[in-house]
Amino acid sequence: MAKEFTQIESQGPNGWTVWTVTGRIDTITADTAYAMGESILQKNTKMVLDMSDMDYISSAGLRVLLRLNKLAKKSGKEFNLSGASGIVKSVLEDSGMDTLFTTWGSLDELK
């Protein structure tokens, strides 16, 4: 059974704001996810997406990450990814996204 889509904002180490998405970023959840990422980026300078509880991402999800990355770059902010595994990790790698983003194995590694 697929995990339910939820997202939470919290404070992480070293001034990072953590955006935790559980479940998936797909065609259905993409707009809601983008709105949350955008709102966190507007209020904070360093945002990391914690993907450790995500079990699925599609190209609709990749578009969300790309749009937020553009937004972060434009406003001189940082947007990193953390904790991807399984098909989420392989989709990031297959699309070359892992080279565009700074990626962390887990939030504990964040500098």
Next chain:
Amino acid sequence: MTNEERTVGWKRYDAEMKFYENIRDDVMDGAEKAGISPKQLLKLELGLEEILVNIISYAYDYPGYVWVKTSVENDCFRLEFADHGRPFDPLEKDRRPAKDLRLEDREPGGFGIFLVKKNFTSVSYKYEELFGKMANHLILLLAMK
């Protein structure tokens, strides 16, 4: 195979975004019942989402149908799509985003079919008569385990 035989086993849906989740759940439930592994189930969803959303979004300028058929063939799950929209062969060219563009400048739409080809055992396309008209017919095969 007669025309009638070729239309057995298909399910027809309105090609509209509001039915996307119904179609997805029908296919995923069928695949689970057929015994596909959890890892392959996620890959199946990836193919289903990329192709189905593409058909729903771009195939028609008017309300149309999408037909979906699933079956098990040897050790593979077979997923087929058909529509009567404008002819579109997703395999026609390498749709990976151009290498010479910076990744952040690429049009991410091209990722979809690239991910499907990467994750599925085979993807094939025919433009042929189905359900009384010329149709896009896409066949995806994915290992069950």
